[in-house]
Amino acid sequence: MSLHKLLNRRTASLALTATLLLGVTGCFRPVYGPTASGAPVETVLAAIDVGAISVSPARQEFGHTLRSELVFALDGSGTNSTAKRYLLTATVTDRLQNPLVSSATGRAATGTIIATARWQVVEIASGETVLSGSANGAASYDRTIQRLASLRAQRDAEMRLAKLLSEQITGRIAIDIHAARRAL
Numbered sequence: 001m002s003l004h005k006l007l008n009r010r011t012a013s014l015a016l017t018a019t020l021l022l023g024v025t026g027c028f029r030p031v032y033g034p035t036a037s038g039a040p041v042e043t044v045l046a047a048i049d050v051g052a053i054s055v056s057p058a059r060q061e062f063g064h065t066l067r068s069e070l071v072f073a074l075d076g077s078g079t080n081s082t083a084k085r086y087l088l089t090a091t092v093t094d095r096l097q098n099p100l101v102s103s104a105t106g107r108a109a110t111g112t113i114i115a116t117a118r119w120q121v122v123e124i125a126s127g128e129t130v131l132s133g134s135a136n137g138a139a140s141y142d143r144t145i146q147r148l149a150s151l152r153a154q155r156d157a158e159m160r161l162a163k164l165l166s167e168q169i170t171g172r173i174a175i176d177i178h179a180a181r182r183a184l
Helices: 003-027 041-046 057-075 147-178
Strands: 048-054 086-097 110-123 129-142
Touching: 041 048, 041 057, 041 147, 048 057, 057 086, 057 147, 086 147, 110 147, 129 147
Parallel strands: 048 086
Antiparallel strands: 086 110, 110 129
């Protein structure tokens, strides 16, 4: 095949690809752009109050960390003057898994915290559930003979897991708001 024909084929292929891509460019919108109602997503997210996070009694610190992460992700500080129209609540179930056990000592060498958060956004005025879903995550950490080091590593893993769950929940809410699946 001659160089001229090869260049013509490549040029035609690039032109076809560019034409197809131009046809779909209007389909993409930034998630944090204006919603279908015209209100910025940040304003709608700031109107969501974070309520109680239900966790087992042994995981109260994890529940507090998750709630703090959600408040920061939705409102920035929790002191925003935006009127709260919605209430976000969540129930978290978690378990600790020890996938690796040292054959020499019989102790767990690592730990993995696996959590599922089932959440819902309720309109405060009517009590109607507007959005709901679940978020799943896992965080691993190394366990050592030093007890305090192992406890700190577990706490760090819980903080990473709380941040992960918070990002999943707020991301899902932002996408649902922006996609106008449900007008908030």
